[in-house]
Amino acid sequence: MGWTEAATVASLPTHLLTASRDELRHWQWRRLHQLLTTVLPQNPFYTRKYAGLSADAIRDWADFERLPFTTKAELATDQQEHPPYGSNLTYPLQQYSRLHQTSGTSTGYPLRWLDTAESWAWLLRCWQWNYLLLDLRPEDRLFFPFSFGPFLGFWTAFEAAGLMGRFCLPGGGMSSTARLRLLQEHGCTVVCTTPTYALHLAEVATAEGIPLADSPVRALVVAGEPGGGITATRQRLESAWGCRVFDHYGLTEIGPTAMEAVETPAEMLLLETEYIIEVIEVGGERPVPPGQEGELVITNLGRWGSPLIRYRTGDVVQITDKVDSCGRTWRRIVGGVRGRVDDMIHVRGNNLYPATLEAILRRFPEVAEYRIVVDQRGPLTDLRIEVEPRESAAGDLAAAVARAIRDELLFRVDVVVVPPQSLPRFEMKARRVCVVSSSCSATQLRKDTLNCL
Template identity: 50%
Template structure:
């Protein structure tokens, strides 16, 4: 049995739809045929990223998902464009302040206080990333340092010299900083970092990765969840590692079977659907995040009754690869690779040709042994297929401080 997720009643749904339709051209079109009475929440349509991209290409540059005149918008961010065309996202001042409010809750869940010193070791770009975290912490009056435009060694200097206590970055980059320390002989024990707030990849909830990060940093890992489209809405609580709560006061959470679009059965894996409740400048109704989750069926020891995603994001609905009858997701391979501390970096190449899918792994390692064979064997043991594993020279694989470019799909004509 899963804990029940409260869905809005008909009166609330009716009021919500009325507000959505009042000035927002995107939802006016989308909800045109929606009945004025008897509005059940589960009969409302989903919103997809494809629709939003299509809307922006039809009405460039910003599309029509706006509830206020365009002059009311003060921020523009965009998605990383990992699926091609970037999706632009506008926010009003009110919507922006709502996201800072979400961060106040998130920081509180991690026990961050005015005594902390927060470091953001990456270049702030047009992606939403930790912009709202930075400003949320600033709004609280806390000490924050932006760490963009510098090398990992220079960032270490700051972490140590300024006695930073909280780091916000991707799991991949938190790991890379440890590698840098090892390679450069930096004495990490001089640091004060006690918490890592990690987002952008599922790594923080993958037990092996989490363990390596916590041991390497001597700090607690917190998995944070957010998206440019929906805002910052998920955070691990202190009482229950390896998963996160969705901020039940700020959004409506659903999990559906992506094939049937029906609610996922209790405790079953499905696609996370989010309706946010405070970003009225560019709202989202039943947004299909594409993230695969299982909701925790047990009450959380922290006492919060908000939905909790068990084990973090399990993967993307669109990353599914079928190999020899196995459903394979990037997080599965990631979990196996993380069992090999000797592997410094890796990349998966999925090749689809004539109905056959092949998965190969390229890896960097300084170890002398036959790590290739051991890794291939570990995958075969877990998933009943043996990938081709090759060793590449150190520094060959593309480095990225944002989304790790570790899952390459190639369609071959031959």
């Protein structure tokens, strides 16, 4: 272990991985009080929101849980009213050194998020936890096959790995084929990307005759979409890449929040030394017990420059509080993110998340890509699924997919097969749900330029 790794890894309080819930809550409370003591007097957003409340007025967890939730909608409004960064800034503007932004799919335009050097260091610390959980080794070589942009995705993973002395290879500005060859030439063992792009790279490897499953890659870290927690998608990825998939969860405005550990496949450990986690009823405000689906609510404890307190993420999850096989007491997200509250599709009395459809579609190896079209032009919403077959696909694929959906979800959908290579491919987050509304022009419909989410 080099001096850099020793300095960073040793700073993690690893004894808290197996601490009792009371010990962990005590740790969280101490950090929460420090956060509130700093933020409440000088952060304009939270000073207004909490009407001048002081940190000393929050005496216990019951007081904390009475604080109003923070929502993405109010953050978006705040940034409109206080452009360009909003008023959720604890320090003078000159103390902020990093800017990232969200994708903007929920509010219509991206949230801009500033970080101080101290907040950025905390984000890197979260990734050091993640690397500990997935057993990053001294000999590992990491590959990031995408162009870094204003989105936070994997920026902190890249910098944290470099801080730990690992070889980090960025793959921006090149074709998928070139990225695959770069990966092999440099003997990369860990790849960080989205599930969608990992599937696309596997598709390109097959077409180019590149034996991807024989590459040195031992770990595929996926994030940004639910795919890593969907059994059929996960199986397809692990088969194509010949390695283990590790699912990761985080948000630009929150930070890296959860990571699948070696011993907990398809379950992501929540970094409970760095975040306070709550799960509440979807569409409501009451807490739900472990094992029941609900909306994830997060308070980040180390991002003081632009904090979020009781933030409704909009992500639907199910968590378990059972101690894992290593004695770790941190709660875990089971089966990845189930969907987003605002992504739920309402079709003729049926409510479903896009991830539910993906779980069925990915069972068909003949399906190379797909798109979900929600048609809202009539009095009732209609659902159409477009499936793009692999070149070798045979038989009535549309009928088989439609039958599988009907058998599992108990309603009929229109499934159509589109020509190979006709659906878009994505490097970062995929946009596979497209809405056709009465406002769509005839030109949009002819060109198939739909509003994809």
